[in-house]
Amino acid sequence: MASQISSSSEVLMHFTLKLADGSVAETTKVAQKPAKLVMGDGSLTPAFERCLLGLEQGDNKSFELPPEDAFGVPDPDLIHHVERSRFPADVACEEGAIIAFAQPNGSELPGVIRAVEGESVTVDFNHPLAGQTVTFDVEIIEVNKAG
Known part of the structure; x- marks a missing residue:
């Protein structure tokens, strides 16, 4: 059995x-x-x-x-607006891209770019x-x- x-x-x-x-x-x-x-x-x-x-x-x-x-369920507190200048120059900030953000403890947190408007990038840290x-x-x- x-x-x-x-x-x-x-x-x-x-x-x-x-x-x-x-x-x-x-x-x-x-x-x-x-x-x-x-x-x-x-x-x-x-x-x-x-x-x-x-x-x-x-x-x-x-x-x-x-x-x-x-x-x-998506948490609105996990959606952040980040200045474009805070991203490395070689990072393509385009809608739908998933970028790993270094955390203070050394781990990485993935964020999905939801919108790019001028110098403001909307990053969603909810699970995709x-x-x-x-x-x-x-x-x-x-x-x-x-x-």
């Missing part, structure tokens, strides 16, 4: 994340490299993990998640998929006990 995914499972799976219009936002199938995750390690949101609980090796499932259960309803298709390859 295949073991079911529990809160302490290690899971090897293929997944595809699709937007409401059917376009693929992310998939492991193109590279044919399945994702490995340990339930509860924080790599997936609690809502994504709830979708996986109880599934077994060989299962294929599809789940639709509203924004609040997927990548969140915030506000989107997504479909999470999974194919469970292997389920093991973590640790």
Whole structure:
């Protein structure tokens, strides 16, 4: 009998994340490299993990998640207006570009350029998929006990 995914499972799976219009936002199938995750390690949101609980090796499932259960609802406080002069000269500030901004702690935070108006650049630090309803298709390859 295949073991079911529990809160302490290690899971090897293929997944595809699709937007409401059917376009693929992310998939492991193109590279044919399945994702490995340990339930509860924080790599997936609690809502994504709830979708996986109880599934077994060989299962294929599809789940639709509203924004609040997927990548969140856009937060207007995460949209900033930055002067063009604060960007390096070799950075193309164009709408839709994703730029990594160095943080004081050395990490990088990606921001999406939403608008460029004269010397003002509007940068959105919300997750690029915030506000989107997504479909999470999974194919469970292997389920093991973590640790």
